[in-house]
Amino acid sequence: MNMKVAADIGNSTTKMIVEDELFSQPSVIRRLMKKPQITETDLKKNVTNLDENLTVHITSPAIKGTADGLYVIGRKAITTDLDKVQNMNIKLGNKHKHDLPVIMILSMIARKIIKDEFNETGELAESYSAVCELSSAIPASEFSFEKAQILEKRFATKAHTVIVHLGEVRVTINLTFKKVKVTQEGVPAIFSILSEDETILEKFNQMYEKDEKNQHETLKPVDLKTMKIFHVDIGDGTTEYIYTNGVNPILDACSGEKRGVGHATEEATVLLNEELNGLMKINRQSFMSIVADETHNLHNEAVNALDIAKGSQANFILEDTIEKVSNKAGNNVDIVVVYGGGSIQFRQYLFDDLKEFTDQIKTKLLWIPEEKAVNLNVRGLDILNRKVFFNKKR
Known part of the structure; x- marks a missing residue:
């Protein structure tokens, strides 16, 4: 087969x-x-x-x-x-x-x-x-x-x-x-976004229709083909900062940093262990099981530690984005697009600050909806398999 x-x-x-x-x-x-x-x-x-x-x-x-x-x-x-x-x-x-x-x-x-x-x-x-x-x-x-x-x-x-x-x-x-x-990582996502219907941009378009300072014509997925895009792909162990001209990556301007949900979890695990004064040693896996179990006697302490750590990671991602949009992309960006599993976890800590930054440099922020954000890369790879990588007509 x-x-x-x-x-x-x-x-x-x-x-x-x-x-x-x-x-x-x-x-x-x-x-x-x-x-x-x-x-x-x-x-x-x-x-x-x-x-x-x-x-x-x-x-x-x-x-x-x-x-x-x-x-x-x-x-x-x-x-x-x-x-x-x-x-x-x-x-x-x-x-x-x-x-x-x-x-x-x-x-x-x-x-x-x-x-x-x-x-x-x-x-x-x-x-x-x-x-x-x-x-x-x-x-x-x-x-x-x-x-x-x-x-x-x-x-x-x-x-x-x-x-x-x-x-x-x-x-x-x-x-x-x-x-x-x-x-x-990050590059396949643009192919996935381009293949989506217009619902992926529904909240984005509504947000800018209400924004008197940044009003724009309704954006469609196909419009991204001609735009300079700065991608922020927030994962577990890394956050990828990808700069593309349409679907073409500008390799010298692409980079990644060790930021993400996993680092927040490890930081929170350290915080919780410090609070327990070494009485019991909690690792990353057991920490997440405590967070998931609302009946656990340490659940509230674990959630609070994770909240602090997520805020810290979100600040790092914000600083990375500002620095890389300026130094790697020369502020020549039509739209900043945020996705990945971490985009769901960090939205409440990062969205407002990132929106303020994009407003300042006269660009726009597309935060991919939660139901689409996690699978953009794998769907993009599947599209590339059929249309580019393994296409016999190529």
């Missing part, structure tokens, strides 16, 4: 589109030293619940030899033994060298094959083979064509094997990558 795969390997979540299906997993894995205990033998139930119980054995030339082995992936990993999970080190970066993105991508492709084959036939063969065309992206803060090629070659050089555990059943998935394209 042949597959076009778009994979957005975020520090928090890995998102994937294959054959029009968008699915995701937390970017977390946990190594197993022995085979998992079988608790369910019904194959249909195991396939249906595969996203919650994705367990795989990976053998791949793209990862360190010592990393070959048995893993639980994503949602399964974060429900078991948080102290032993592996996630992206948001301080170190170098996503193109990490094993975790490779393990996530291989596992999620295998998941897609298992679900599709079972849904179509009601049964599973012992093995399947797939030839993939894969696109992904790495942060602008680390992007170079050489680093992109390193990640491309890790997938494309040799075949990869994923054995998926489904109760008593084992299914072997053999994957080869015919073509791999790695671009920089």
Whole structure:
């Protein structure tokens, strides 16, 4: 079988589109030293619940030899033994060298094959083979064509094997990558915005209709093709600052910084540990579980710490944006566009200040609506797969 795969390997979540299906997993894995205990033998139930119980054995030339082995992936990993999970080190970066993105991508492709084959036939063969065309992206803060090629070659050089555990059943998935394209994060988003209908700009147009100082003609997505755009893509471990002339990145003016939700969480974790005077050591994963659990005895303290840390990160992002719009783009910007998962988390701390700045330099602010903001990059990669990267007519 042949597959076009778009994979957005975020520090928090890995998102994937294959054959029009968008699915995701937390970017977390946990190594197993022995085979998992079988608790369910019904194959249909195991396939249906595969996203919650994705367990795989990976053998791949793209990862360190010592990393070959048995893993639980994503949602399964974060429900078991948080102290032993592996996630992206948001301080170190170098996503193109990490094993975790490779393990996530291989596992999620295998998941897609298992679900599709079972849904179509009601049964599973012992093995399947797939030839993939894969696109992904790495942060602008680390992007170079050489680093992109390193990640491309890790997938494309040799075949990869994923054995998926489904109760008593084992299914072997053999994957080869015919073509791999790695671009920089932020760039695919403009293709996604251009493909959207006019509802993505509805709140933007309403805001400027009411703004007597900055009134404008109604903007349509297609109008962005001819505009100079400064992108602020707020993620978990990095915030990408991308400057494009329409769909074309101006590479010397693109950069990224280690800002985002993950850094706010780590800062808040330190604050909470300080408040507890070392009586108990809370890590990033357990901190977020406290924030999510309103019944936890430390919930209010954790939320307050996170609120302080988000405000601090928002200030950094504001300062970055002002500095880069001035020094990288020479204030020659038609519109500042903000998106990414962090744009939802930081909106209340950042929107007013960023709007004031854009008003001062006589440009406009487009804050992508929450329901669209998270998936712009993966949808953009999918569009690029079909129209640019792997288009046979090209």
